[in-house]
Amino acid sequence: MGFIEKLRDRWQASDSLLCVGLDPDPAKFPDVFVDDDDALFGFCRDIVDATAEYACAFKPQIAYFAAHNDGEAALQRLIAHINGAYPDIPVILDAKRGDIGNTAEQYAVEAFDRFGADAVTLNPYMGRDSAAPFLQRNDRGCVFLCHTSNPGARDFQELLVDGAPLYQHVARTIASEWNGDGNCALVVGATFPEELKIIRGIVGDMPLLIPGIGAQGGDVEATVRNGKTANGTGLMINSSRGILYASGGAGYADAAADAAKTLRDEINRHR
Numbered sequence: 001m002g003f004i005e006k007l008r009d010r011w012q013a014s015d016s017l018l019c020v021g022l023d024p025d026p027a028k029f030p031d032v033f034v035d036d037d038d039a040l041f042g043f044c045r046d047i048v049d050a051t052a053e054y055a056c057a058f059k060p061q062i063a064y065f066a067a068h069n070d071g072e073a074a075l076q077r078l079i080a081h082i083n084g085a086y087p088d089i090p091v092i093l094d095a096k097r098g099d100i101g102n103t104a105e106q107y108a109v110e111a112f113d114r115f116g117a118d119a120v121t122l123n124p125y126m127g128r129d130s131a132a133p134f135l136q137r138n139d140r141g142c143v144f145l146c147h148t149s150n151p152g153a154r155d156f157q158e159l160l161v162d163g164a165p166l167y168q169h170v171a172r173t174i175a176s177e178w179n180g181d182g183n184c185a186l187v188v189g190a191t192f193p194e195e196l197k198i199i200r201g202i203v204g205d206m207p208l209l210i211p212g213i214g215a216q217g218g219d220v221e222a223t224v225r226n227g228k229t230a231n232g233t234g235l236m237i238n239s240s241r242g243i244l245y246a247s248g249g250a251g252y253a254d255a256a257a258d259a260a261k262t263l264r265d266e267i268n269r270h271r
């Protein structure tokens, strides 16, 4: 089963558009992990187990693992844990890859074969040949940056090209030319709800990964209103810090579950 099909099934089965972001920062871990050599894995496993029932997807961000010795091994084990314990929940590796073709081939092997992710985030800036090694893996998902959530998204992504902002060209080209195998999705920040509405109008039912809720200030109602498809799905609305660090104390897993359920329910109220 391909990524998009798995995601559609999970939207229905879980009645959730919530993507739980896994950005483990040891400086924010509860005291129970002090002096724990396996803290990255242990903390994330506990969060995954506590939030799985509320999640349509998990999104580990590779930098939070690669920054540490043995961190990539922890990421590999974490994704293996998700794939084993929750095989119906897609894993999106947030790595924002993009390079010349032969290097991109190695990044595709890294994301899909080494780490076992269902999908990976990609930077489309280097063009079609840099995306080809990922697009060819048509059972896996390619989640391209379109309009990101950070303030600097305006620097390049909104520059006018032939009368239209660059991000609109990205959306249109990926939807009409790169999505031949139906395995593409886009990243659109919740902090830009008007642009989200325009992008939804360009790409039809293509899934959108939406970071920027919670810590970055994005609005849930505007995100759902402007981003949902006709059947009330189409979105993977990510929250990382808002769930991971809902409590810094011993009850961190229960607090994460509560935060995930609360956000899942808030999203559903606006579908």
Ligand SMILES: O=c1ccn([C@@H]2O[C@H](COP(=O)(O)O)[C@@H](O)[C@H]2O)c(=O)[nH]1
Pocket: 021, 023, 061, 094, 147, 148, 149, 150, 187, 188, 189, 211, 212, 213, 214, 215, 216, 238, 239, 240, 241, 242
């Ligand atoms: O435009 C983008 C693309 C990716 N991200 C990533 O999403 C999460 C957001 O974390 P929060 O704690 O919920 O703010 C993080 O992994 C980013 O690297 C993004 O924020 N914006």
